[in-house]
Amino acid sequence: MAEEKSRRPAASLLKQQKLPAWQPVLTPRVVIIGFLAVGLLFVPLGIAFLAAANSVKQVEVDYTQCNPATAPNGIQNCTVSVALPEMKAPVYVYYQLTNYYQNHRRYVKSRNDAQLRGDPPKKWSSLEDCLPRIAVNDDSSENNPSEWFLPCGLIAWSRFNDTFELTPSGSSTPLPWVKDGIAWYSDVKEKFRNPPPTAPGRRLDPPVDFVDQDFIVWMRTAGLPSFRKLYRIIPNDIPAGLYTFSIQSRFHVLPFGGTKGLVVSTASWMGGKNTFLGTAYIVVGILCLLIGVAFLAAQTLFPRKLTGDFYTLSE
Template sequence: MLTVLGVDYTGVDPSSPCFTCSQTYSWNSSTPCRCSVAFSLDQPFESNVFMYYGLSNFYQNHRRYVKSRDDSQLNGDVASLKNPSKECEPYRSQQDKPIAPCGAIANSLFNDTLELFYIDSNGSRTQIPLVKKGIAWWTDKHVKFRNPNGNVSNLTVAFQGTTKPVNWHKYVYKLDSDPDNNGFINEDFIVWMRTAALPTFRKLYRIIQKKSNMTPTLPRGNYTLDVTYNYLVRSFDGRKRMILSTISWMGGKNPFLGIAYITVGSISFFLGVVLLIVHHKYGNRNNSTDIPN
């Protein structure tokens, strides 16, 4: 059975536990803001659970935003690493050093940290293990995105002479301690770089794997979402959500195609009726062959 739950943690309402973080935090702050949001599950999640982050009113489909990247650089080309594409302006260089990765898409990378805890009847917290690998498309991970010099383990040397994007707190070669998930092949980074078609979207963040057939992956009960609040959305009136979802044999819940088909079908039906009326009313006049005396 397909199960979906969304938790908004934007912090717009003054009563929200994340309100202070949403109001006072800035991109350049060295001290992250943390908040916790409580929620409950009325029914258990039985199979593997997919955790997404969702953003609203964020136009990743803007033409200049979509073009603001260097695919050669992301594929590990050393020449593009040292001299990024002009499409990346104004996020091409900083302090006379090329930015890696360059461009507006990379600069706006989602960087909130989400942790999930189960609260038992005694009030104690048990952290839910979140799997961070396997969230990106295989072709992206192994074909489109590669680190310079063939994904070498010493990424500090590979990215020598470059600097981090303006809004990043870490260099690209420090995104993860795991060398198989670091640099341009970091899966959180890869997922973000696949831009969304609509202003309200969600992207896969983590996977909660089912460990036993005898117990649900997430039992019903009380939970806490711990957030390290880094990502600012107040400037564009955006909203942030954490979404938990299972999948069925048909895939996950995604109403976009259904809404698109109904909308296009309705417009086509309406235009068909209009054209039929126009043809019935004016068609005979245009086809008349009567010659006046």
């Protein structure tokens, strides 16, 4: 009769859970010092973060009512005036959308990364994530690669296509701005390439340039339904004054109850204008200081004598 194999763990300190362990005891002194240290660290950090956020100059303008549905050719031309304070370069221009759920699971996965890297897939099955925007007819185009969309997927098909110019009041010359640098370096260099000219497929109308940084920015989906994406960078200082946005509106937002707008902003060493982090640090720091002082008062007025070792070493 074969001997039954034992399932008992090996007699090592690790497998028998007998390794030495240091177990600190949280004495009142340690707890009080910990709370006070965190408070004294967080409050100055919060003030620094808040000061950096408040140093950012930012102006928002809504142009939702520039509705392309009312234009016969689907392009509504509008102008929006905006008063800008003096801004030091670089100045960033964003477009922002609300109630647009780019984070929806089906929307996020509706793309083909191999295709976006310039390597059109050879198999229909590899494009299934792009449903319902794979081909001219998703039910009958499986064996006809010339009808497969380049690029496929809901993200590419819904790309933002409004265009803008920013002109100082009293001038006919728009401010110079640049597109280079609005997308992530890793995306530009590694994740997007145009397919070969001979690659079979149905180009969208108008055709999509896979390495266009506006397209690359759009393809990086936002995590929240209200978001902004970088449109252009103004490399020069902007003097205070009245400016005009000239808008060619093509992107529809009213059917899903959304809004769209433009943001002109500077940046600090922390990035854009966001006071949440600084406020959170200050609130947590003050709470820690109050708790530390309360524990200190309680320990001073009503001290408790501790017995036994403060720290133990188990073997």
